[in-house]
Structure formats: C-alpha cells, structure tokens
Amino acid sequence: MLLTFMKGLLRGRSGKGGRVSGPIRLHIGGQVAHPDWKIFDVRPGPIVDYVGHCTDLSAFDDESVLEIYASHVLEHLGYQAGLAAALREFKRVLVADGTLRVSVPDLAILCEMFLDTALDYNERFAVMRMMFGGQINNADFHLVGLNEEILTRYLRDAGFAEIARVGTFGLFDDSSNLVFKERPISLNLSARKSTAAGPQPAQSESAT
DSSP states (O other): OHHHHHHHHHHSOBOGGGOBOOOEEEEETOOSOBTTBEEEESSOOTTOSEESOTTOOTTBOTTOEEEEEEESOGGGSOTTTHHHHHHHHHHHHEEEEEEEEEEEEBHHHHHHHHTOTTOOHHHHHHHHHHHHOOOSSTTOOOOOOBOHHHHHHHHHHHTEEEEEEOSOOSSOSSGGGOEETTEEOEEEEEEEEOOSSSOOOOOOOOOO
C-alpha cells in the first residue's frame, strides 16, 4: 500500500513535504483509468494514483483540485462523522468555484422499489443489497441512506452551493448510470464550492 501511495505522489505534481499541489481532477473510487483524471481509492491497484481514505485528503494542498467526482462512495461513510468529514475535505482541496459531482443510491427510489409487490424474491433481495451494499469486502458496506433532501443538507452544511440534481454526468460508465427494472436508482448531484459565508440555497434541475 505504501509503495503504491508513493508512486502516486510521484506521478502527481507535489509541493512541500510531498503534498500534491495540482491542479488536478480527482476521481474518488475510480475503476477505470482516464488521462484527465487521477484516481484516489482506499485500496491500492494498478490504476490507483493515490491511496487513502476520502475523509483524509491531507496529501493534497488547499485548492489543488479542479474537480472531484465520486460515484457510489459517500454511502460507505457514517452519518455521524465520516460523511461530513469527507465533504469538508472535498471543499478544502477544491479550487474556488471548483465542481463536485457525487452519486449515491437514492434511498427514496429504493424504498419504493422494495415495497413493489410485483418484485419477486430475487429482485427484492437485489434492491436490499443496493441499500446495504454488496458486502463482498470490508469496504463494501453502506453506513448511511441518502435521498436528495438529506444529501443536499450535508452539502450545504459543508459549504457547497448551486446544488443541482442531474440525470447523468456523462463522464464515466459507472454506477451513477445504474438502472434496475427500467428505473434509474442513483441520485446524482452537482455542486460548486461556495466562497460565500453561511448556508446556500439548493436548486434542482433535470438533465439527460
């Protein structure tokens, strides 16, 4: 793990003490390499540029990241501390007016689907797994359920503004585009780092 982390630092532009000074685009939990994005993940791997937990981005300087993309990551963080800590770190490392794009399983949609009497046992079990995680490794457990209202509040409290729901980001073919029983199950929100003091109003829009 340490060797992979050091290799990642060498691939990035580093400031004092080996910290990444950027500017870069950071893909949290990315599974596919992309020339315009650096991948940060809790587990090392051949395409991972930086290894660590998303609640601690101390390897990155303040305002060293142009954009952050995190698909189906935040639901793995506890709602008491971890989720808020990650969003504060996201805001810290983003440049002024930097963009954050996050996707999570939409608990509101999943609850509706779980109660659908037309589902058979296997389909309902699949919905349950989307709620609580596949649990195939220690990192694959969901610790919080999020809908638009709750995630928007966490984003506002962390200092993000211009919060908008979108249909698709059009960046990566990943879980943000997941469809089950002909229904998209992901909540996709785009936000900007606010430079103003105090909570910011949220907005909602549709996109395809």
